[in-house]
Amino acid sequence: MLQQKSKLAHFFKSASVIKILPIALLIIAIFNSYFIVNEGHVGVVKRFGEAKDQQNPGLHFKIPFIETVEMIEVRTRKNAEKMASSTKEQMPVTVEVSVNWTVNKEAALDLFKRYGGLTQFEQRILDPRFRSATKDTIPQFEAEQLIQDRASAIQGIEHRLAEEMEGFPVIVDNIQIENIILPQKYINSIEIKQTEKNLAAAEEHKLERQRLEALRAVNTADARAKGILKVAEAEAQSILLKGKAEAQAIEAKAKALKNNPLIVKLTEAQAWDGRLPMTMMGESVMPIMDIRNANESN
Template sequence: MYEQDQAAAVKRIKRYITLAIVAVVVFPILLGTFFTVEEGHIGIVKRFSEAKYQVNPGIHFKVPMIDSVEEIEVRTRKNEENMASSTAEQMPVTVAVSVNWTVERSSALDLFKQYGGLTQFEQRILDPRFRSATKDIIPKYTAEALIQDRAAAIAGIERLLMDEMEGFPVTVDNIQIENIQLPQKYLNSIETKQTEKNLADAEQHRLARQNLEAQRDVNTAKAKADGITLVAIAEAESTRIKGIAEASAITAKAKALNGNPLIIKLTEAQNWDGKLPHTILGGGSTPILDMRSKS
């Protein structure tokens, strides 16, 4: 009986061991039948190291122990370069330039097959062309133009790089000149020039203000003179009108006197002060004297 129990125990132990071995072997195989791809990436499924197809983000199934998966980022990436170059006047300059680029989702598999991944594509294709475009454009600008019109230089680099990258499964955009490092001697000369310009602008402003004040005084004097002239004209016109009115009145009065002698008598009567004349001249040469005694 003891031997039977011992044999049964050995069988149970063997069964447990077998189940454990099966679990150890089978469980990883089961786990290897599915995989996930993170958002913003494309999964490249390889079979015996040969890229077969691409899958979008999410959970997917594959052949365990045969298929493997690599991810390619399809979000916007940024490359930066610090490049030594020279300006149009042969002045040494160091520029920090950046470019944003994105892998086209539908072409991720082709990019992987041709270049083996993003790092290889950057090193072999994008970066050399980016440096070449930048070094071709920067020497076309003077240092001053490069600082004042940075957008024109950026547009030139972008246009040239897009031409160079045509046909590749990526989109290139948003090129920026992050920094421009010029010799200190040139920066000092720029500062001196700007200071002189500021002084000249201040002097120009002062002269303009003086001219404005002088013009204001001239306008004030002219306004006063115009006012005096207008007053004089008004007074002269008033005098002329009064003279015309008085002349018209005299003429009318004369016509009235000539037409009616009684008006003369009326006028004399209105103008008489109530006293008799002291001397009356007659028609002859002998005067008539007033012989009345004075009281």
């Protein structure tokens, strides 16, 4: 009797599980029938492990239990490397470099098919080529050049890496040399040399300033002398013009008197003070005597 009851309970229990199982599978299928791609990513849809297509940010649907989704970041990523190398004069140097790179959004599916994801691409493709480009470029520069002209070294690495990464579905840009570590003895010698250069530059600046001040003083004196000369020339020219004007006036007056005797008589009349002359001479040889005194005595 107890055995029959136990079998009956087991039957009902199995029946309940059978009824619940489809419902559970349906719920799981519903939750696995859609996916969301966040901004800055691309969703690569795989069907039975084979990459089929890619989806842009937003809500999308997939076949439950058959399709899965891998997210590929298409925002700018940064890789940093610290590596030992040597300068052109065979001096040991350690450089810390970084590179920014971005997956070409339209080629995310191709990248996943060829390399399996971003981590694999970095480890197998980008990082080795980045290290190679850096180690090939740094020995082309002397230590002092690396410190004073870091931009040229960066351009060299960029050019070499661009050649190495040609044809890959990524964009590589903004390479930076974050730090350059040289032997301490060399750093000390550079500091001393730079100090000497700064002192020499300061002295040269001082001499140049003195030269400019002297030149300014000479220019000022020259301008003042030219000003005085201009004034003197103007005064001389004024006197000359005044003299010419007076001479021309006299000459004109003389010509007028010569050509018109009436003007001479008019001038004499204007100059007469109303008194008769005390002695007059005629055309004869007989003198004309002054008789005013005789009249006064009579």
